[in-house]
Amino acid sequence: xxxxxxxxxxxxxxxxxxxxxxxxxxxxxxxxxxxxxxxxxxxxxxxxxxxxxxxxxxxxxxxxxxxxxxxxxxxxxxxxxxxxxxxxxxxxxxxxxxxxxxxxxxxxxxxxxxxxxxxxxxxxxxxxxxxxxxxxxxxxxxxxxxxxxxxxxxxxxxxxxxxxxxxxxxxxxxxxxxxxxxxxxxxxxxxx
Amino acid sequence: xxxxxxxxxxxxxxxxxxxxxxxxxxxxxxxxxxxxxxxxxxxxxxxxxxxxxxxxxxxxxxxxxxxxxxxxxxxxxxxxxxxxxxxxxxxxxxxxxxxxxxxxxxxxxxxxxxxxxxxxxxxxxxxxxxxxxxxxxxxxxxxxxxxxxxxxxxxxxxxxxxxxxxxxxxxxxxxxxxxxxxxxxxxxxxxxxxxxxxxxxxxxxxxxxxxxxxxxxxxxxxxxxxxxxxxxxxxxxxxxxxxxxxxxxxxxxxxxxxxxxxxxxxxxxxxxxxxxxxxxxxxxxxxxxxxxxxxxxxxxxxxxxxxxxxxxxxxxxxxxxxxxxxxxxxxxxxx
Numbered sequence: 001x002x003x004x005x006x007x008x009x010x011x012x013x014x015x016x017x018x019x020x021x022x023x024x025x026x027x028x029x030x031x032x033x034x035x036x037x038x039x040x041x042x043x044x045x046x047x048x049x050x051x052x053x054x055x056x057x058x059x060x061x062x063x064x065x066x067x068x069x070x071x072x073x074x075x076x077x078x079x080x081x082x083x084x085x086x087x088x089x090x091x092x093x094x095x096x097x098x099x100x101x102x103x104x105x106x107x108x109x110x111x112x113x114x115x116x117x118x119x120x121x122x123x124x125x126x127x128x129x130x131x132x133x134x135x136x137x138x139x140x141x142x143x144x145x146x147x148x149x150x151x152x153x154x155x156x157x158x159x160x161x162x163x164x165x166x167x168x169x170x171x172x173x174x175x176x177x178x179x180x181x182x183x184x185x186x187x188x189x190x191x192x
Numbered sequence: 193x194x195x196x197x198x199x200x201x202x203x204x205x206x207x208x209x210x211x212x213x214x215x216x217x218x219x220x221x222x223x224x225x226x227x228x229x230x231x232x233x234x235x236x237x238x239x240x241x242x243x244x245x246x247x248x249x250x251x252x253x254x255x256x257x258x259x260x261x262x263x264x265x266x267x268x269x270x271x272x273x274x275x276x277x278x279x280x281x282x283x284x285x286x287x288x289x290x291x292x293x294x295x296x297x298x299x300x301x302x303x304x305x306x307x308x309x310x311x312x313x314x315x316x317x318x319x320x321x322x323x324x325x326x327x328x329x330x331x332x333x334x335x336x337x338x339x340x341x342x343x344x345x346x347x348x349x350x351x352x353x354x355x356x357x358x359x360x361x362x363x364x365x366x367x368x369x370x371x372x373x374x375x376x377x378x379x380x381x382x383x384x385x386x387x388x389x390x391x392x393x394x395x396x397x398x399x400x401x402x403x404x405x406x407x408x409x410x411x412x413x414x415x416x417x418x419x420x421x422x423x424x425x426x427x428x429x430x431x432x433x434x435x436x437x438x439x440x441x442x443x444x445x446x447x448x449x450x451x452x453x454x455x456x457x458x459x460x461x462x463x464x465x466x467x468x469x470x471x472x473x474x475x476x477x478x479x480x481x482x483x484x485x486x487x488x489x490x491x492x493x494x495x496x497x498x499x500x501x502x503x504x505x506x507x508x509x510x511x512x513x514x515x516x517x518x519x520x521x522x523x524x525x526x527x
Contacts (some may be wrong), residue, residue, distance in 0.1 A: 089474070121361020122460040131365060131459050134372040141332075141376045142450040145383050146443065148325065152387050153439045154297035155304060159311070160392035162422050166429035 200321060202272070203404035206501070208263060210402070213494045215255045220378055220487055222249035224480075227371040228452055231480040253344050260337055279321040280331070286324035303420065311393040313420030329384065336377045343370040361461055368459040375453045379446045382483065385490035386442040390435040395428050402497035407508055438489065445486045448479025 068076075121127075201209065222245050225235035229242075239245045267273035289307035296304050305324075306312075312319040322330065343366055346353055350363040388398040400408075428434075455476070 117359050118361060118461060121357070121359035121364070124357060124359065124362065124365070127357070127362060127365035127459065130369055131372070131457070134369055135454065135457075138372055138375045138450060138453055142379050142446060145379045146446055149383050149386060149439065149442055149446065151293055151297050152383075153390075153435075155293060156390055156392055156435060158296060158299070159304075159422060160427050160431060160435075163392055163425050163427040164423065166427050166431075168426070 200400050201404060203406065204266070206402055206404050208259065210494060210498055212256075212259055213490070215252055215259060216377075216381065217487060217491050217494075218252040219249060219256060220374070220381070221484070222246075222252060223371065223374055224378065224449070224484070228449075228456055228480050230456070231452065231477040232484060235484065250348060253341070253348075256337070257341055260341070276321065280327055282324070282327050282331075285320075286327060289324040309420070310388075310391050310398060311420060311422055313422055314417035315420050325387065329380065332376065332380060336373065339373055340370065340377070343373065361459075364461050365459045368457055372453055372457065375449055378449055378483070378487075381490065382442050382445050382486045385486055385493065386438055389489070389493050390431075390438050392427055392431050392435070393422055393425055395431045395435065397493040397497045397500070399497055399500055402501045403504060404501075407505060438486075441482050441486050441489075444479050445483030448476060449483045452476055452480050 221235060222239045225232045225239050225245055226249065229236050236242060236245050240248050267277060285305070285307045289305035292301050292305040293308045295301035296308075303309075306315070306318040307320055307324050309315070309319050309323065347363060347366045347370055350360075353363045353366055354360050356362070388394070388401070389396055391398055455473075
């Protein structure tokens, strides 16, 4: 993002008059033409009309007293928007207290009473072990499956590199049907 | 197109595979809509709402039991089935094939081991019925499905569990166990979709599982070939980005459901009503939805495979009606 803005607005501090003012201007014009679906041939007729109201100053400066170009202003605003959104997300994700947690009926008695069954069922060592084992199996199998996905991904890329690339000129005019052999293959010399 | 050089599945197997796929996808969509209900709220609604989704899951579960018992019986009572059982047993070849796959991926081997080969080409005779991955899939499916069906039936009628453990919470523990068990299969099926959808020679879908043996074209080599002949096939122009995208989605899906299974668990039964990450965890929500997207892609590819089979059957029927001309698989030049 910053790279693009550096390239396009090389010197935002330069006074408006020093700028050629052509590029961003006509970019925007092109974009508008495309959006409007205007025929490019008709553009020459419209051009002088379009520039007339803003002849006094380049159009990439909304406010003549400001040093900000429109593009830079948009970038800064977008950045601020993203940062604030990120902070809001972080706060909502980790800092806020959820009402669900506040209103949950908590177990009130250690041995008997409300929630005793909840405590007993939640602390059964056999059930705990069962869940722990299946979690471990999930993690192990998951890692194994990921390894095998990457293995096949790499193998497929190698296989693809052995195939004729799309658009590669045919090595023979005779069309090799599926599984068929080519008449005079260069690479597959053993094929014929 | 593809070189369908070694037929593998009988007509019954192709049909069984498609029905099993449909049923398992339905079980995944309903089951994980329940387990990841925070992230997949739309899927809960789409599969019947909070009460309907459970009914659909149970009906699909009964379908799975019927399919599995059918298949086991068929394996036992047919000679071909009994032979195939031998083909599923792992051997030292399979370990070698896995090692050679690593070497091939890293560039230390020139080709994949016959027990790993999906595209066999000229060397179709060397390729066994199941690759080492295929054997693994069959074994994991067998163990997983057995445990899933047993635990599924147990949590359908919770009274047995509650009576045995003397606490209502035990039923919840088994519900969680059932969901966590299915995660292995969920991740495995995502890989399966990538494995058979992104192979450059077969992209967008490997047709071996859809074309029955009896109509699969065969190539009988008169001589020994040094290569499988893959260099004669032209890569699809869209393969590169499509395979990379599917690979990326698969990895994100697998990682997300794995992480989700750790955070979204329901046992020990939490004090909070809002369990786990939920809609507050955006990244997990997006990731788990990507996992479901991969399953949808698999479902579409499975249907596409059947469309291709239908088209091919029609083509063969037309060719049989017409006088014999040069057919597919005929020689282009000399041989």
